[in-house]
Amino acid sequence: MTLQLPIYLDSAATTKLDPRVLEKMMPFLTNEFGNPASRSHGFGWSAEAAVEHAREQVASAVGCDSKEIVWTSGATESINLAVKGAALFYQDKGKHLITVKTEHKATLDTMRELERIGFEVTYLTPETDGLLDLTKLAAAIRPDTILISVMYVNNEIGVVQDVAAIGNLCREKGIIFHVDAAQAVGKVKFSLADLNVDLMSFSAHKVYGPKGIGVLYVRRKPRVRLQPLIHGGGHERGFRSGTLPTHQIVGMGAAFELATQEMASELPRIKYLRDKLLAGLQQMEEVYLNGDLEHRVAHNLNVSFNYVEGESLMMAVKDIAVSSGSACTSASLEPSYVLRALGRNDELAHSSIRFSISRFNTEEEIDYTVKLLQEKVTKLRELSPLWEMYKDGIDVANFEWSSHDTQRDVILH
Amino acid sequence: MAYSNKVVDHYENPRNVGALDKNDAQVGTGMVGAPACGDVMKLQIKVGTDGIIQDAKFKTYGCGSAIASSSLVTEWLKGKNLDQAQAIKNSDIAEELELPPVKIHCSVLAEDAIKAAVADYRTKNSK
Numbered sequence: 030m031t032l033q034l035p036i037y038l039d040s041a042a043t044t045k046l047d048p049r050v051l052e053k054m055m056p057f058l059t060n061e062f063g064n065p066a067s068r069s070h071g072f073g074w075s076a077e078a079a080v081e082h083a084r085e086q087v088a089s090a091v092g093c094d095s096k097e098i099v100w101t102s103g104a105t106e107s108i109n110l111a112v113k114g115a116a117l118f119y120q121d122k123g124k125h126l127i128t129v130k131t132e133h134k135a136t137l138d139t140m141r142e143l144e145r146i147g148f149e150v151t152y153l154t155p156e157t158d159g160l161l162d163l164t165k166l167a168a169a170i171r172p173d174t175i176l177i178s179v180m181y182v183n184n185e186i187g188v189v190q191d192v193a194a195i196g197n198l199c200r201e202k203g204i205i206f207h208v209d210a211a212q213a214v215g216k217v218k219f220s221l222a223d224l225n226v227d228l229m230s231f232s233a234h235k236v237y238g239p240k241g242i243g244v245l246y247v248r249r250k251p252r253v254r255l256q257p258l259i260h261g262g263g264h265e266r267g268f269r270s271g272t273l274p275t276h277q278i279v280g281m282g283a284a285f286e287l288a289t290q291e292m293a294s295e296l297p298r299i300k301y302l303r304d305k306l307l308a309g310l311q312q313m314e315e316v317y318l319n320g321d322l323e324h325r326v327a328h329n330l331n332v333s334f335n336y337v338e339g340e341s342l343m344m345a346v347k348d349i350a351v352s353s354g355s356a357c358t359s360a361s362l363e364p365s366y367v368l369r370a371l372g373r374n375d376e377l378a379h380s381s382i383r384f385s386i387s388r389f390n391t392e393e394e395i396d397y398t399v400k401l402l403q404e405k406v407t408k409l410r411e412l413s414p415l416w417e418m419y420k421d422g423i424d425v426a427n428f429e430w431s432s433h434d435t436q437r438d439v440i441l442h
Numbered sequence: 443m444a445y446s447n448k449v450v451d452h453y454e455n456p457r458n459v460g461a462l463d464k465n466d467a468q469v470g471t472g473m474v475g476a477p478a479c480g481d482v483m484k485l486q487i488k489v490g491t492d493g494i495i496q497d498a499k500f501k502t503y504g505c506g507s508a509i510a511s512s513s514l515v516t517e518w519l520k521g522k523n524l525d526q527a528q529a530i531k532n533s534d535i536a537e538e539l540e541l542p543p544v545k546i547h548c549s550v551l552a553e554d555a556i557k558a559a560v561a562d563y564r565t566k567n568s569k
Contacts, residue, residue: 030467040499084453149534217540234491260456264530287484336503337503338480338481338504338505338508340480340505341453341504341505341506341508341509344505344506355480355505363482369490373478374475374478375477375478375480379477379480412456412459412501412502412503412509413501413502413503414473414482414483414501414502414503415477415482417484417501425477426477430475430476430477430478431484
């Protein structure tokens with residue numbers, strides 16, 4: 030097989046739709062176009078049957094009852110519905126929420142919005158390996174704490190939080206526990222039947238399904254109540270109104286079924302590729318792994334190439350599609366807030382690259398990536414005054430740098 | 443982000459990468475920026491007895507635009523006297539490389555690097 034360029038190594042951003050999933054979706058984009066809410070004819074009945082089958086597929090993949098599945102437009106909407114919906118419903122019990130600084134913006138921005146309307150939020154700092162210290166979480170709980178939101182798998186560094194232990198703590202204290210599991214399905218083995226989780230958010234497009242469809246799991250026993258955000262028609266038991274997109278729902282059901290079926294055979298292969306990539310990159314000096322390696326999904330590798338700036342490195346390796354924590358990849362000029370929360374200095378945050386491996390990547394692609402990175406990092410270091418200083422034995426971190434802040438202020442403000 | 447062809451050209455084939463002897467009285471060195479901000483430029487000029495810049499070298503840690511901006515100024519500096527060198531404006535660099543607004547600071551840094559290198563040379567040679 031010949032190597033196809035560019036190589037896609039950004040599956041944490043989104044995955045390619047699995048052709049087997051597309052095949053299941055196609056009939057519902059063509060002849061089976063009925064509205065699942067139409068009760069008066071066969072078009073509606075067959076669409077409804079397809080939606081309910083997909084609901085069973087998702088429920089069985091995550092270990093819950095199909096009546097606990099609420100279709101949404103994606104993980105961002107699920108998180109909004111979970112966090113805002115629970116906060117608004119239970120606000121008479123208290124107005125304090127807890128989350129972590131390394132959460133996805135979908136959670137952080139939702140929390141900010143709740144702060145704006147009078148809630149109080151504690152943002153916990155994770156340990157330097159990216160994991161949350163449970164004693165710190167327990168210490169942050171107050172009598173008026175009503176909800177804790179923690180992501181299962183971090184999107185940037187791939188670390189896996191101890192959701193079971195956090196769930197036990199929440200249940201003991203009577204606090205609603207929401208988990209953003211967008212990056213967890215097919216990567217971490219879990220069952221909601223074994224976890225004290227009240228709300229869990231899912232996305233299809235991170236799991237080789239279509240974009241624009243997600244799920245919020247809402248526990249029935251003990252029952253969790255939410256104030257809906259979208260009104261009109263009372264679909265999804267009133268939690269989320271709006272006509273159901275049958276084709277996308279069918280796609281999500283098929284994708285989740287495949288993900289859990291294939292996990293056992295897929296994970297060792299992906300881990301082998303990831304470990305090979307890491308070993309290859311670590312042949313170079315001054316390469317740092319971001320986040321814990323052991324408590325991490327097999328798909329993710331996040332490394333900093335010291336003395337090389339992330340965006341210029343991405344430009345140099347344009348044959349591979351990856352993400353960077355460099356400020357220059359965002360409009361804000363701020364380096365990755367996730368890496369900063371781990372205590373990484375700005376320099377290493379600017380130098381970070383996230384590789385995320387999917388079921389479609391091959392060993393040949395990984396070998397090519399290692400070779401390309403070794404070549405380009407070496408080239409950019411030859412260009413780097415910081416590398417020159419490092420080689421001359423100068424301590425770059427404690428060097429007295431010129432008044433860069435004033436220059437920036439002139440430009441940015 | 444889509445870069446202009448000129449940025450890509452300078453980035454892929456940077457001109458005048460390297461270092462001059464910073465202890466040489468004929469050499470002026472300017473280092474501006476900071477790693478925390480994501481860009482550091484080191485620019486060096488070698489000035490002849492006639493006051494004309496004979497050689498210019500750079501090393502840059504930063505994004506593609508920062509590398510391209512510094513590469514471009516090394517080309518422009520050669521053959522200029524110090525006053526002409528100091529007259530190079532960040533807007534000239536940004537215009538030549540067609541930098542998007544978010545990357546204008548790269549051209550500002552290049553202008554600062556020129557000023558710092560010229561100042562260093564003048565300090566060395568004022569005694």
